[in-house]
Amino acid sequence: MAALRAALALLLVEPVLSLKANFIPEGAAEILTNSITQGFGIDVNHIPKPVQDWTDLPPRARTTIRTPKLALNFLIKDTIHNSHVWEAWLAQAKKDGIPVKVLIHPQEAASAKAKLPTNFQQFLVNKTVASDWQHVFRAQFHLLKEALKDPDVTHMATLSESTIPVKSLSWMMAELKQDNATRMCGSSDGKIAESWWVMNRPDAELFKDHESLVKKMLMLSTRQQWQNDAEVGWYEPLTMRRDRWGQEVPLTVQCTTLALFNCDGPDGGEPWCAELPDCNCPNLQRLLPEQLPKEHAAEFNLLTSAAYGELLASPFWFARKFAEGAVPPEALIQ
Numbered sequence: 001m002a003a004l005r006a007a008l009a010l011l012l013v014e015p016v017l018s019l020k021a022n023f024i025p026e027g028a029a030e031i032l033t034n035s036i037t038q039g040f041g042i043d044v045n046h047i048p049k050p051v052q053d054w055t056d057l058p059p060r061a062r063t064t065i066r067t068p069k070l071a072l073n074f075l076i077k078d079t080i081h082n083s084h085v086w087e088a089w090l091a092q093a094k095k096d097g098i099p100v101k102v103l104i105h106p107q108e109a110a111s112a113k114a115k116l117p118t119n120f121q122q123f124l125v126n127k128t129v130a131s132d133w134q135h136v137f138r139a140q141f142h143l144l145k146e147a148l149k150d151p152d153v154t155h156m157a158t159l160s161e162s163t164i165p166v167k168s169l170s171w172m173m174a175e176l177k178q179d180n181a182t183r184m185c186g187s188s189d190g191k192i193a194e195s196w197w198v199m200n201r202p203d204a205e206l207f208k209d210h211e212s213l214v215k216k217m218l219m220l221s222t223r224q225q226w227q228n229d230a231e232v233g234w235y236e237p238l239t240m241r242r243d244r245w246g247q248e249v250p251l252t253v254q255c256t257t258l259a260l261f262n263c264d265g266p267d268g269g270e271p272w273c274a275e276l277p278d279c280n281c282p283n284l285q286r287l288l289p290e291q292l293p294k295e296h297a298a299e300f301n302l303l304t305s306a307a308y309g310e311l312l313a314s315p316f317w318f319a320r321k322f323a324e325g326a327v328p329p330e331a332l333i334q
Contacts, residue, residue: 050216055240057210059248060202068154068176070169070198071101071147075131075139076161078111080104080120082327085164087119093169100169101153103146105139107131136195137218137229141211144204154180157198162299162321163257166311175317185255186235190243193235195228196257196320203238203249258311258319259297260288281310296321303327 080086093100102123106112109128113121125146131139140158147156155176182203186193207214218233242251258279284307288298299321308331311319 048216048220050213050220051240054210054213054217054237055244057206057241059241059245060206062180062202062250066177068173068180069099069101069150069152070172070176071103071150071153071156072159073140073143073147073156074102074104074123074159074161074163075136075143076104076106076112076116078106078108079115079161079324080117081162081324082164082322083117083120084329085327085332087117088332089165089169096168096170098169098173099152101147101150103143105129105131105143107139134228137233140195140230140234141207141214144199145208148201148204148208154201155198156204157256157318158196159257159318160196160320162323163196163318164303164320164322164327165317166258166308166314166319167317172317179252181250181252182238183252183254183256184235184238185257186239186253190239191236192231194255194257194259195230196259196318197234198256198317199234207234207237256317258314258316259321261297279310279314279316281307281314283307284310299323300326303331305331308332 074080090100090102102120103125104112104116104120104123105125105128106116107128109124112124116124125143127142129138129142143158144156147153180200182200183198184193185197214233214237217237218229238249238251241249255278283304284300287300287302287304287307297320301323303322303326308327
């Protein structure tokens, strides 16, 4: 039976592999077929051409990064909560002599010009695209392309208006030097991931250079699932390529942004459900509401100095969701 399955897999992916068939490691064809068909929930007898073309794209050259540069891609409604935290963070980065790029995409551009603090007005993108809670992929893609216009940007992080940094930029740079792969807070089955990730330039350029193909795959994926389009639009295409090409296209499954969810149900084993134990933050946990929402991350209305100290010692880069005024200046004094 195993031999029959392998033979069937080879038959199904033959149009995909084409002339590269002689270079595919043993067993990769079956892995690729399973990834494509199970991931998109489609008939094994009909693999859509966009998926075939995407997985067949050859890996891009990856060079050792000596000096990483991070772009912060903010998706906001019309302002950034607790902007004083980011002001202090940016000031420290400047003091350390570490460049960083900041891009802000508002959902409500006119309102943002009135509400966004003056120091952040300079980071507003000139053009915006329509977005809402369930549909932020296009806005993320727009920011991705804007970040790539800076040739020195090596990585980009997606952030929300309620996100705060819990690590210095110098710490993040050290992490990127050690592991320059894309980091996504993704499910074990390779299908969905949190919308907040850190992506490296080769992966970002691959998405940009094949935008039409990527959008066709997104249509296939969102037709099968109910999630936010950003939860399926980035992670699954990357996991399919990882299954196809292995270590030539590295992908690190890591939650860089802390968010706390109610995971008593079937999602209990996923990375985002294990974030609180990873944080080891008892003081932060005491600040949680008695009942966590089922679909959204829990919102914090206050961050104490003790809880902030726990975040600083955690493995996370950022944390969300902090309401406006939830981080008093005295909480940052460590």
